[in-house]
Amino acid sequence: MTDQVWKRDEIESPCVKICVVHPEARLCTGCLRSIDEIGAWSRMSPEDRHRIMAELPGRQSLIQKRRGGRAARLKRDL
Template structure:
């Protein structure tokens, strides 16, 4: 299998091919872009894309705190 379809020399992209949107943050778990950023990526200027790409390392696409696990489930069942 080749990745030719994913390579577009004219548009730099942070896509990692792990395309899943987190329900709480609404960010992609692979690249940390919002759905609006992903949808508009090809229409953005190179400067707009670079500005977003500079922000991406600072974004948390998914919460790092656990939601409670077994203890939270047991508490809800009471």
Template sequence: MTRNSNDIWSRAEVESPCNKVCQIHPETRLCLGCARSIDEIGAWGSMTPKMRSDIMADLPNRTVAPTTRRGGRAARLKRSFD
């Protein structure tokens, strides 16, 4: 039997949605690359396949970054005083 070297690392589990664009949006707290929260990213390795599948199913419904303008300097100053 001939084995491909990649066979050693393949697993029968839900793959991570990570696409190596790892940056957390400061307001939504979601990764701009994969749309997972920082908690989901950190716990991914210990999650059950069901938990991973549930997250994967929800990812298309997530808005990673707000689609409206934040308001520039005036809005930023207002947020810093709230």
């Protein structure tokens, strides 16, 4: 079965159906939009959506995970 909601031509979306909000950056880890942007997406003009979509690749660095956590920090400091 195809999910037709996500295939609509009139509203292009960067959604990849991985909807998890990063706790510090407050961005969706799937599409990199803010909660406000996601909520207003269907009411935005195509120009506003395109502008935001152009900004999304630059947001990836805002949600990078630390590698190793506490154990890696302790090992590094020895």
